[in-house]
Amino acid sequence: xxPDPASLVAEYDDGRLSRRDLIAGLTALGAASAFAGxxxxxxxxxxxxxxKPLFSGRNVDHIALDVTDVNRSVAFYERHLGLKKIRGNDRxxxxxxxxxxxxxxxxxxxxxxxxxFCFGIDEYDPLEAARKLKAEGREVRQTSGRTYxxxxxxxxxxxxxxxxL
Numbered sequence: 001x002x003p004d005p006a007s008l009v010a011e012y013d014d015g016r017l018s019r020r021d022l023i024a025g026l027t028a029l030g031a032a033s034a035f036a037g038x039x040x041x042x043x044x045x046x047x048x049x050x051x052k053p054l055f056s057g058r059n060v061d062h063i064a065l066d067v068t069d070v071n072r073s074v075a076f077y078e079r080h081l082g083l084k085k086i087r088g089n090d091r092x093x094x095x096x097x098x099x100x101x102x103x104x105x106x107x108x109x110x111x112x113x114x115x116x117f118c119f120g121i122d123e124y125d126p127l128e129a130a131r132k133l134k135a136e137g138r139e140v141r142q143t144s145g146r147t148y149x150x151x152x153x154x155x156x157x158x159x160x161x162x163x164x165l
Contacts, residue, residue, distance in 0.1 A: 057119040066109030120162035
């Protein structure tokens with residue numbers, strides 16, 4: 001049989017292949033393509049595992065949650081975890097320790113869930129962080145010196161200067 005879909009279809013149209021043989025050939029090509037793609041992806045992951053990391057995550061600086069009622073969530077975290085509201089309003093709140101450092105951010109949303117999480121890294125430079133991520137083919141969003149990018153599952157990751165928590 002011919003090695004590409006167009007040739008298989010042409011052979012079918014010319015009557016040289018049965019419908020069953022056409023389907024078998026196209027299925028085999030699809031499976032081979034998927035196997036080759038997954039093998040190449042695994043090879044890229046293996047290469048990436050051997051490469052030096054772009055950053056050295058030192059701690060989880062904070063997590064940001066989407067919540068349906070900011071005030072209700074503030075009350076929950078204050079009551080159950082002893083967190084204090086550092087700053088905020090009815091649309092967002094930043095919770096943390098008595099010393100003013102926050103580590104949980106709450107944002108008003110129709111759908112609750114993880115908004116993002118932030119890793120503290122040593123010697124954080126937002127421009128350098130963006131350059132490194134873009135060189136790796138990552139889409140980068142920056143705002144007010146913050147650097148955001150998505151993990152393979154689409155979860156947003158933020159980078160910040162490591163702080164002592």
